[in-house]
Amino acid sequence: MPAADFLPRSRLSSLFDLLKQRGYLLIGPQAVDGAILYRPLQHPEQLPNGIEQIQQPGQYRLIRTDNPRQFSWANGPQALKPLTFAPRETLWHSELNADGSLSFHEEIASPDPTAVIGVRGCDLAALALQDRHFADDPYYQKRRASLLLIAVDCAHPADTCFCASTGDGPDAKAGYDLALSELDEGFLLRVGSAAGQTLINALPLETATEQHRQQAETQQQQACQQQRQLPEFEPARLIHQGQHPAWEAVADACLSCGNCTSVCPSCFCFSESEVPELDGTASSHQRQWDSCFSEGHSYIHGHRFRPDTKGRYRQWLTHKFGSWVEQYGRSGCTGCGRCISWCPVGIDPLEVLTQLGREDKE
Structure with missing residues (x-):
């Protein structure tokens, strides 16, 4: 209206x-x-x-x-x-x-x-x-x-x-x-x-x-x-392109710093930890932002499922642009561009998606 x-x-x-x-x-x-x-x-x-x-x-x-x-x-x-x-926030206290x-x-x-x-x-x-x-x-x-x-x-x-x-x-x-x-x-x-x-x-x-x-x-x-355009790619195909050379190229540049996930308005990964008092009589259970780029994010029972930057970046991009479509009916990206501006080495996920989409066409 x-x-x-x-x-x-x-x-x-x-x-x-x-x-x-x-x-x-x-x-x-x-x-x-x-x-x-x-x-x-x-x-x-x-x-x-x-x-x-x-x-x-x-x-x-x-x-x-x-x-x-x-x-x-x-x-x-x-x-x-x-x-x-x-x-960062406290979820509960124990005494x-x-x-x-x-x-x-x-x-x-x-x-x-x-x-x-x-x-x-x-x-x-x-x-x-x-x-x-x-x-x-x-x-x-x-x-x-x-x-x-x-x-x-x-x-x-x-x-x-x-x-x-x-x-x-x-x-x-x-x-x-x-x-x-x-x-x-x-x-x-x-x-x-x-x-x-x-x-x-x-x-x-x-x-x-x-x-x-x-x-x-x-x-x-x-x-x-005036805006850029999201390249053409098939969301359901992203998870099956794990051996594409684009992942190696981006891993060589990526610092795994997590800037992109921190500024992303939709990323929701978090970790939880206990923060005990020095006298041992009380403790706080806290939740804080985490990132799929951190080394410990994929740690489960003595094993890291994504031990290197290549696997972490691939997880982030395929989840954001691929599996979110299955989970929520749409991409997890809303086009704000923050992950591009605030990446210290200037990695552009649209360029990565362009390479992946080109393979689909070929």
């Missing part, structure tokens, strides 16, 4: 004020240490005004311009994942009782209601995948329920972006409470939930003009045309 409401840029502070009045902690993008990061917000002036990006394989750089917009960038290393799937028995206490945090501003379509699609994977996880679900999501359509894709070809962007498709299309003069608004509708009803809006709608449509078309 076309957006019918328009919020002038000069009135963006009214949205911030409204959210704070309703008890939300505001989180949004800020330029911090050379990257766009989610941080607590108090007012629109903290947004990355006039900031644009250069992203290429192994490269990420911010540029300050005279652009009046506050969302003229594609993404930063964070997505929504740290807000729902915590990088030694006086009689020698143990007591266990589950620890589920109760986060404050949080409004996240500036969410991208690719990250909403990744969140939907995380929602399915952690559907029965009370720790995840508690954080997820606390979020109100305000999306902003991406009109400035990076050279590493390909969300249009995965069907997940550059505009926000679903999963938001409120979505904004940024123009020079302000924002077109559209509603995605009842919570979003209550915000719309309380904001000092104007009626969107046909010119506003045309500008938004044109910039979204241009954003699609």
Whole structure:
């Protein structure tokens, strides 16, 4: 449905004020240490005004311009994942009782209601995948329920972006409470939930003009045309291409650092460990992010099933682009391009998929 409401840029502070009045902690993008990061917000002036990006394989750089917009960038290393799937958290405590028995206490945090501003379509699609994977996880679900999501359509894709070809962007498709299309003069608004509708009803809006709608449509078309394309390959075939020479080539470059899985908005691997107190009377059972690139990830009963980088990279790519289709009905990739930009040696999985797809055609 076309957006019918328009919020002038000069009135963006009214949205911030409204959210704070309703008890939300505001989180949004800020330029911090050379990257766009989610941080607590108090007012629109903290947004990355006039900031644009250069992203290429192994490269990420911010540029300050005279652009009046506050969302003229594609993404930063964070997505929504740290807000729902915590990088490290305590699942339960155990304590030694006086009689020698143990007591266990589950620890589920109760986060404050949080409004996240500036969410991208690719990250909403990744969140939907995380929602399915952690559907029965009370720790995840508690954080997820606390979020109100305000999306902003991406009109400035990076050279590493390909969300249009995965069907997940550059505009926000679903999963938001409120979505904004940024123009020079302000924002077109559209509603995605009842919570979003209550915000719309309380904001000092104007009626969107046909010119506003045309500008938004044109910039979204241009954003699609500027992007790379996901190469053609057969997802079900990936698991059967274990001897393809592409794996050797990528293994020679890959550092197994796990950067790609850390910045990926949909990766969900984790490990669990016990953290005992020094006096031996209590212990915490903790969960933290892990990666299929780590040496211990495939360790089972004295054996590592993927002992080398070749096997680890192959596992990551075939799972992400192949077996996720069988598990969830779609690829685990939403086209954000972070794994390309934040790889220290500039490995591009689309180039690997191109080689694998070429073998299918031959």
